[in-house]
Structures are given as structure tokens and as C-alpha cells.
Amino acid sequence: MRLRDVGLTKEDIKAKVDKYMIETYERFDMIAERGKGMYVYDENGTPYLDFYAGIAVNSAGSCNDKVVLAVIDQCMDIMQTFNYPYTVPQALLAEKICTTIGMDKIFFQNSGAEANEAMIKMARKYGVEHFGPNKYEIITAKESFHGRTFGSMSATGQPDNACQLGFGAMTPGFRYAEFNNLKAFEDAITENTIGIMVEPVQGEGGVHPTTNCVSGIGRNRSK
Known part of the structure; x- marks a missing residue:
């Protein structure tokens, strides 16, 4: 659906969003009307190279022909x-x-936050059931971002950021260590640690790639 289909202006659409929707993100001053391949086009037909890929959850491109045909075919049977x-x-x-x-x-799952919630719950449940009621701590990296549900928000290593400020006490059971610092992660491990949670590349924290593997630390020291 495009502006020309509804007889409204760009300002009309922006006003409706401001009136009827809660602001969760600061929006770009554009209307994404269509997409093809690696480009998204605004209401004037201006192309934008899309580096977001659905905020890192959809790398198939916009209106990929195979995806479009598969969606149409499935919708003819059952949509939901x-x-x-x-x-x-x-x-x-x-x-x-x-x-x-x-x-x-x-x-x-529907989102990365939900996937992280599931991982957190599985790790904590495994620790409690196999090692005792206090074995549920998870170490994450400073400047990390793991989602906006309460568990994944608590796992996010940004205690002084708007990601966590204003929501009261975070869910207990998370400790933060300096990203790409194996010693910091090792020092953060306690007798109650059950897992380590690290992004391959930090996005929210400033696009920092992982240069060290930390998975072995949690496996060896959490028993």
C-alpha cells in the first residue's frame, strides 16, 4: 500500500503515527513504500541501500522472487x-x-529477543535442575544488546543506557565483563555461573567484532 493508494500525504501518515502509536524508536524522515533486492524506496522513489536487513533478522533482500512466490503459495493454503x-x-x-x-x-521464535529469552530460560533451568537452586548466573559483555524483553534487557550490558534506565530493578542473575577480554570473563565466573552469552558482533555497542572465543571458559568452569 502506497501514498497514492490512500490519498494521503507524507505528513498525514506521520501525524497518524504520532497520534495513534507509542514511540518506541526514533523514525527516519521517510516512508518505506517498496523494496527490491538490497534497496528500499521511499515515497518519492528515492532508493536507499538497506544495511538493516530487518535489524539483522532478514538477509533475503526485499521482495526476493523466490520468497514472494513461496509466501503467495502458502497463503493460498493457510496463512496462520x-x-x-x-x-x-x-x-x-x-x-x-x-x-x-x-x-x-x-x-x-518471532524475534531475536524471544530467542534469547528461550536460551536464558534453558540455561537457567538446566543449571538449577542439575547443580542446585543458585546455579543460574549468566555472564554477558559490556556494551552488549540482547533485546527489549525483561530478561534479554537485563542481559544487555548497558546499565547506564536508556536500554535499562527507568524500568526499575533488572532481573537478577547477570554479570557483565569487558568485551573481547578473556581474563575479564574468567574473573567474572563464580560458583553460580551456568553460561556465557556473547554476540559475534556487537551492533548496539558500536559494531565491534569478536576477536576471542569465550565459549570454552563457561564450559570448563561452570560445573
Whole structure:
């Protein structure tokens, strides 16, 4: 749907958003009307090279022909269901992901924050059930960003940032260590540590790639 389809102006759309929607992000002064490949086009047809990729969750490009045809084909059968019935695409996709990347099992989530919430819950549950009621601490990196749900927000290593300010006490059980500093992570480990949670590349913190692997520390020292 484009401006020409509804007979409104850009300012009309902005005013409706301001009136009816809670502001969660500061928006760009553009209307994203269409996309193709690596470009998004505004209401004037101006192309923008899209480095966001759905905030790092969709790297298939805009209106990828194969994706569009697959969506149309599926929508002709069923567009939405719930978790109780089986569906053919879900089963086939789960199999393909597991056999491709070597996982035993997966489950699908709507966002990165939800995926991180699931990981946090699984790690804490495993620690409590196997090692005792206090074995639930997770170490994350300073300047990290893991999402805006309360658990993932608490995992985010930015205690002085708007990511955490104004929401009261964070969920307990998280400790922060300096990114790319193995010694800092090792020093942060306690008898109650059950896991280490690190982004391969920090985005919110300023685009910092990981240069050291820390996964072995948590595995060896958390028993």
C-alpha cells in the first residue's frame, strides 16, 4: 500500500503515527513504500541501500522472487495457525535447519529477543535442575544488546543506557565483563555461573567484532 493508494500525504501518515502509536524508536524522515533486492524506496522513489536487513533478522533482500512466490503459495493454503497442530512447512524447515547446521532440535521464535529469552530460560533451568537452586548466573559483555524483553534487557550490558534506565530493578542473575577480554570473563565466573552469552558482533555497542572465543571458559568452569 502506497501514498497514492490512500490519498494521503507524507505528513498525514506521520501525524497518524504520532497520534495513534507509542514511540518506541526514533523514525527516519521517510516512508518505506517498496523494496527490491538490497534497496528500499521511499515515497518519492528515492532508493536507499538497506544495511538493516530487518535489524539483522532478514538477509533475503526485499521482495526476493523466490520468497514472494513461496509466501503467495502458502497463503493460498493457510496463512496462520497455532502450535498445537502439525504443519508440513514447519516440519520440513526444522529438519533442513537441523541437518544443515548440525543441531539436534530447534524451535521457532518471532524475534531475536524471544530467542534469547528461550536460551536464558534453558540455561537457567538446566543449571538449577542439575547443580542446585543458585546455579543460574549468566555472564554477558559490556556494551552488549540482547533485546527489549525483561530478561534479554537485563542481559544487555548497558546499565547506564536508556536500554535499562527507568524500568526499575533488572532481573537478577547477570554479570557483565569487558568485551573481547578473556581474563575479564574468567574473573567474572563464580560458583553460580551456568553460561556465557556473547554476540559475534556487537551492533548496539558500536559494531565491534569478536576477536576471542569465550565459549570454552563457561564450559570448563561452570560445573
